Each structure stands twice: as C-alpha cells, then as structure tokens.
Amino acid sequence: MTTTESGSGLETLTRPDAERARELVAAGIERGALVTVVGRCTVTYDGRAASSLGAGERHVMLKPDGAALVHTDEGQQPVNWQPPDCDHEATVADGRLVVESHRETPEEHLTVRFESVVHAAAYPLTDEEDLSLAGTEADLRERILDEPALVEAGFEPLATERSTPAGAVDVFGEDADGRTVVVELKRRRVGPDAVGQLGRYVDALERELHAETDVRGILVAPSVTDRARRLLAERGLEFVAVEPTRE
Amino acid sequence: MTTTESGSGLETLTRPDAERARELVAAGIERGALVTVVGRCTVTYDGRAASSLGAGERHVMLKPDGAALVHTDEGQQPVNWQPPDCDHEATVADGRLVVESHRETPEEHLTVRFESVVHAAAYPLTDEEDLSLAGTEADLRERILDEPALVEAGFEPLATERSTPAGAVDVFGEDADGRTVVVELKRRRVGPDAVGQLGRYVDALERELHAETDVRGILVAPSVTDRARRLLAERGLEFVAVEPTRE
DNA sequence: TTCTTCATCTCGAAA
DNA sequence: TTTCGAGGTGAAGAA
Numbered sequence: 001m002t003t004t005e006s007g008s009g010l011e012t013l014t015r016p017d018a019e020r021a022r023e024l025v026a027a028g029i030e031r032g033a034l035v036t037v038v039g040r041c042t043v044t045y046d047g048r049a050a051s052s053l054g055a056g057e058r059h060v061m062l063k064p065d066g067a068a069l070v071h072t073d074e075g076q077q078p079v080n081w082q083p084p085d086c087d088h089e090a091t092v093a094d095g096r097l098v099v100e101s102h103r104e105t106p107e108e109h110l111t112v113r114f115e116s117v118v119h120a121a122a123y124p125l126t127d128e129e130d131l132s133l134a135g136t137e138a139d140l141r142e143r144i145l146d147e148p149a150l151v152e153a154g155f156e157p158l159a160t161e162r163s164t165p166a167g168a169v170d171v172f173g174e175d176a177d178g179r180t181v182v183v184e185l186k187r188r189r190v191g192p193d194a195v196g197q198l199g200r201y202v203d204a205l206e207r208e209l210h211a212e213t214d215v216r217g218i219l220v221a222p223s224v225t226d227r228a229r230r231l232l233a234e235r236g237l238e239f240v241a242v243e244p245t246r247e
Numbered sequence: 248m249t250t251t252e253s254g255s256g257l258e259t260l261t262r263p264d265a266e267r268a269r270e271l272v273a274a275g276i277e278r279g280a281l282v283t284v285v286g287r288c289t290v291t292y293d294g295r296a297a298s299s300l301g302a303g304e305r306h307v308m309l310k311p312d313g314a315a316l317v318h319t320d321e322g323q324q325p326v327n328w329q330p331p332d333c334d335h336e337a338t339v340a341d342g343r344l345v346v347e348s349h350r351e352t353p354e355e356h357l358t359v360r361f362e363s364v365v366h367a368a369a370y371p372l373t374d375e376e377d378l379s380l381a382g383t384e385a386d387l388r389e390r391i392l393d394e395p396a397l398v399e400a401g402f403e404p405l406a407t408e409r410s411t412p413a414g415a416v417d418v419f420g421e422d423a424d425g426r427t428v429v430v431e432l433k434r435r436r437v438g439p440d441a442v443g444q445l446g447r448y449v450d451a452l453e454r455e456l457h458a459e460t461d462v463r464g465i466l467v468a469p470s471v472t473d474r475a476r477r478l479l480a481e482r483g484l485e486f487v488a489v490e491p492t493r494e
Numbered sequence: 495t496t497c498t499t500c501a502t503c504t505c506g507a508a509a
Numbered sequence: 510t511t512t513c514g515a516g517g518t519g520a521a522g523a524a
Contacts, residue, residue: 010261012259014259036306038370045517047517049380049516050381050517051378051379051381052379053379055376057373058372058374059372064321065320065322067321069318071281072374073372074310074314075310076316079378081323082323105495119368119370121285123304123365123366126304127305130300132299135297136296136500137499165474166474167499187296188501189511192447193443193513193514196446197439197443197499199443200443227414227513322519323519355502382517414512414513434515436496438497438498438499440499444514472496474498
C-alpha cells in the first residue's frame with residue numbers, strides 16, 4: 001500500500017519513495033495544508049545557534065503559517081523547530097527526501113534529510129476558535145481590582161499597567177494612610193527575579209515622585225521561596241499570599 | 248478507504264468510526280507508539296490554569312513518554328498540551344472518540360472530544376541520538392576560560408559555577424589588580440533581569456567576603472538594552488560585548 | 495522594528 | 510521534592 005486519498009483534501013502516503021513523498025509535501029505546502037512526515041532522518045540547524053542530530057526516527061510537522069516542528073518520541077518540546085513565517089521546501093537529493101525551512105531576520109536554516117519515509121500526510125485544517133484561558137496573571141489582577149482588601153484593608157487601586165522609567169507596574173495605588181503602593185502580581189510561587197522586578201519599580205517611582213514620599217512595594221503571589229523572602233526583607237518590600245482563581 | 252497497515256508496526260486509519268479510532272489509539276499507547284489523531288474536536292484543560300477551546304480541526308499527538316500535544320494550523324506552540332509522564336486514555340462516549348490525559352502533582356487533566364476523525368496513526372518510533380548544540384551559554388563560558396582577555400586584559404578566572412547565597416556565579420575570578428570579579432554570561436542581548444541577577448551575586452559576595460573588598464560585576468553578552476545599561480551604571484556594574492561562537 | 499514581561503512556560507541540574 | 514536559571518525559549522502588547 002503506497003497511496004491513500006480521500007474526498008476532502010486529505011492525502012497520505014505509506015512508505016513512499018522520495019519523489020512521491022516530495023510531491024505530497026510540496027503540494028501540501030502549496031495548498032496550505034498541515035504536512036507531516038514520519039521517518040528516519042538527520043536534522044541540522046544553523047542560525048541563532050547551531051545543532052546537529054544523528055539518524056533516528058522522528059515526526060516532522062510543517063504548518064501552513066510557516067512553522068516547522070521536529071518531534072522525537074520523547075518530550076513536550078520539539079528537538080528542532082522553526083518559528084512561523086519560514087519558507088518550507090521539499091526536494092530530492094541522492095534519492096532521498098530533504099525538507100528545508102528557512103527565514104531571514106534572523107537568518108535561520110533547518111534541514112531534515114530522510115533516510116526513509118514511513119508515512120507522509122497533508123491535512124487541510126481549519127480552526128476559527130480562540131482559546132479561552134482562565135487563571136492567568138490578568139485574571140489575578142481583575143480579582144485584586146474587584147477586591148482590593150485581598151492585598152490589604154484600605155488599599156485603593158488607582159491604575160493598572162502604570163508606566164514608570166523601569167517599566168509598567170501591575171497595580172498602582174494608595175494604602176489607607178495615603179502612601180503610594182506598587183503591587184507586583186505573580187500567578188505562581190515567586191523567586192528572586194520577581195523581587196528584583198518589584199524593587200526596580202519601587203526605586204523608579206521613588207525617584208519620579210521625588211524623595212519625601214516613600215513608596216511601598218507589595219509582591220502578591222501564592223507563595224515565595226526562602227531566598228526571595230530574604231531579598232524582600234533586605235529591600236523593605238512586602239509579600240501577600242493570594243491564590244489565583246483558575247475558574 | 249478506512250484502514251492501512253504496513254509490515255513494521257505502522258498503523259493508520261482514514262476517517263474511521265469512533266470505535267475503530269479508539270482501538271488504534273489504545274493499542275498504539277499500549278505498544279509505546281507515537282499516536283496522532285487529526286480531526287474536528289473540542290479541548291478542555293483543567294489544572295494549573297483552566298481553558299476551553301471550541302470545535303475546530305486540530306492535530307493531536309500522544310507520545311509514549313506520556314506527553315500530549317494539541318496543534319492547530321498556526322503557531323509553533325501547541326494550543327493545549329500535557330507534559331511527559333501523564334496517563335493517556337481513549338474512550339468512546341456518545342459515539343465519539345474522547346482522548347484524555349491526566350497527571351497528579353500537580354493535578355492536571357486534558358480532554359479532547361472528537362466530532363469526527365479524519366485520520367489516526369500509530370508510529371513505532373525509536374531514536375537513540377542526542378542533539379548536539381553549539382552556541383549556548385556553556386560554550387560562551389568555555390570561550391571565556393580559553394581566552395580570559397575577552398573579558399578584560401589581566402582577568403584571571405578562578406572558578407565556574409561558584410556558589411553564593413544568591414546562587415551560582417557563572418565565572419568567578421580576579422582582575423589585574425587582584426580585585427574579585429563576578430562575570431555573568433548571556434548568549435543574547437540582555438535586559439534588566441540579567442542586571443538584577445548580576446547585582447544579587449555581587450551583593451552576596453561582598454557580604455560573604457566581608458566588607459573592605461569591593462567586588463566588580465561584569466555582564467558579558469552580545470549587547471544590552473538601554474534600560475539595562477542604565478541599571479548597570481546605577482549599580483556600578485560593567486558590561487563587555489562578546490558574541491557567542493555558534494560553531 | 496525593539497523592548498519588556500508572561501507562560502498551564504519546559505527542561506535539566508543541584509541541593 | 511523543591512529551587513534555580515537557561516532557552517535557538519515563544520508569544521503578546523506597547524513604544
């Protein structure tokens with residue numbers, strides 16, 4: 001069995017020769033299909049870094065938006081890839097299928113050389129739907145704005161994404177005594193990096209608001225690591241535990 | 248055409264009914280194959296966050312290591328996924344194929360409900376090869392150790408990954424005047440986060456080495472953003488431009 | 495474009 | 510197991 005074809009645009013080939021496979025891949029790309037090729041191959045990448053991968057059996061996916069993914073039998077991440085907006089090309093060299101993907105800015109090139117093709121397919125996919133996701137940092141921000149007391153009794157949010165010379169502050173407001181408060185939100189347990197981020201915002205605002213006002217910095221997250229807690233104390237910053245919603 | 252089978256363990260089905268598809272998926276998982284199912288489906292996820300995705304055509308991959316990926320026709324990243332070490336399960340409910348993937352710690356559950364299956368396949372992949380990658384931060388470190396003058400004339404590396412209360416320093420050494428030097432390496436253009444990281448190492452070492460020694464902090468990277476450069480200046484830290492090798 | 499930060503980040507190493 | 514930082518991080522939003 002070497003060829004299968006169905007009514008609705010799906011094309012598949014089982015153990016095709018290189019030329020047949022090349023035709024399917026080239027036609028699939030041309031038609032805007034999602035193309036997959038499974039087989040024994042070597043992979044080389046040159047661009048932001050450089051990599052090479054000896055012969056093994058892998059699953060190669062070429063998307064109509066120009067993305068390319070090479071997956072082994074392990075791992076959530078592809079072993080090699082190209083981002084969207086690359087140009088894909090299928091050729092035959094020395095009787096073998098070669099799939100290449102290229103882009104400029106930055107210059108990057110991925111080459112997959114097949115020793116054998118087990119299966120190739122072109123799937124004409126359409127997907128209109130957008131993912132609806134809950135439990136993000138943006139959701140946590142909405143929750144804080146709805147219920148500012150989660151941060152502290154008397155806390156009054158005045159702005160979100162307020163810009164400072166150090167970047168945009170998640171939530172900017174005042175405490176019950178009228179002191180300026182900077183809130184940095186994290187949807188999960190925080191390490192030293194988040195403390196540094198909050199510290200930069202506090203420093204920037206103290207400079208911007210000129211001296212005598214001292215600015216409070218509050219990190220809001222489910223929890224904090226020991227090292228981060230120590231850093232918070234050193235810099236006179238505060239922590240408030242709030243779980244994200246996830247509903 | 249509804250079924251294809253080849254000698255070497257590959258199994259494919261074109262437009263199978265739900266029960267046929269379930270059998271292929273279940274058998275493929277059992278055999279340790281990489282399983283793909285392409286068709287119109289809805290996807291829900293609940294775990295670290297929660298998401299739902301209306302009906303559309305997608306490519307679902309189940310890996311033998313327990314990873315699951317749902318890809319649309321766009322983007323390098325899957326629209327939904329599960330990490331390795333999840334348990335996959337295929338069932339038929341209301342005459343439809345349902346693929347589920349679950350893990351505990353943390354509790355996470357992914358459900359893919361198919362309205363129709365265009366194609367299903369089980370690929371018995373083997374891959375012994377490891378990726379060889381050049382142009383990483385580790386390569387940059389070797390380069391600096393080979394040629395310390397890239398950092399500064401007279402710089403002498405004394406240790407790599409030297410541990411401090413703030414974490415491990417990339418390269419630890421002395422300058423021509425015997426002053427302690429902390430080098431933080433980055434393979435690409437750096438922003439404010441890297442300055443914070445370097446600053447924490449410098450602070451930790453000044454504390455550890457007690458007072459009178461002042462510690463120099465040098466950020467080594469291809470380039471810096473303006474804001475990061477300003478932060479470096481504020482904290483008395485330095486920058487040296489070095490390109491990663493990529494050979 | 496560049497910059498900045500979030501991410502169901504993933505992944506690996508070390509404590 | 511948790512913590513920490515690298516990553517060819519990718520992706521989104523703003524300047």
